[in-house]
Amino acid sequence: MAPAYTTWLLDQIRAGERNALEKLYTIFYKRLCDFACQIVKSSDLAEEVVSDVFLAVWQKRETLEIKTDMKAYLYVAVRNQALAYLKKEKLWEELDEEAQSKAIEHYNPLDMLLFRELNYSLSSIISTLPEPDNLMLRLKLSGMTYSEIAQALDTTEKTVEYRLSKSISFLKRAYQKSR
Known part of the structure; x- marks a missing residue:
């Protein structure tokens, strides 16, 4: 989505146009939900x-001030809201179990076992990454481009590219060792 269009939508929202909020919602809702999930x-x-x-x-x-483009702002806001919710409710461990069981309801028992092992293994490895690398990887997995991640985290695109490359190499090596 072009930043100019989302900037225009933001101006319309500031003017009290509910339809502009609905358009913004329609554009970003699904991807933001995937990211939050x-x-x-x-x-x-x-x-x-x-x-x-x-x-x-x-x-x-x-009074809303957005210093990046709207998409980057929404991703950062969703990340912050999700982390705040988890910290408040202390649901880290409980949600992992529940989410895994929902995701694998439609598979046979062997698929379920393999999925749980793979998911646990990858989650464990990802959690060992330093916070900036962990966040960059999750943003990339949610569908954001290097440029969007760089804007959201106020860094350069080259830094994002380099750190993601290092993180993915680390994940591959760590996963191979764990097998």
Whole structure:
């Protein structure tokens, strides 16, 4: 989505145009939910987090200051909201189990076992990455481009590319060792 269009939508939202918020919601809702789900490990919680972010945008529309483009702002806001929710509710471990069982309901028992082992292994390895690398990897997995990640994290595209390359190499080596 072109930053100029989302900037225009933001201007419309500031002017109190509910339709502009609905357009913004339609454009970003699904991808933001997918991103939030990677953090909270529950589609229901992810939807709640994203809805809370859009509600906050509407409630703070007159004073909202966005220094990056709207897409980067929304991803960072969703990340912060999701992490705040998990910290508040202390649901890290409980949600992992619940999310895994929901995701694998439709597979046979062997597939379920393999999926759980793979998911646990990768989650464990990813969690050992330093926070900036961990976050960059999750943003990339959510569908953001290097440029969007760089904007969201206020760094250069080359830094994102380099750190993601190092993280992926680390994940491959660590996963091979764990097998």
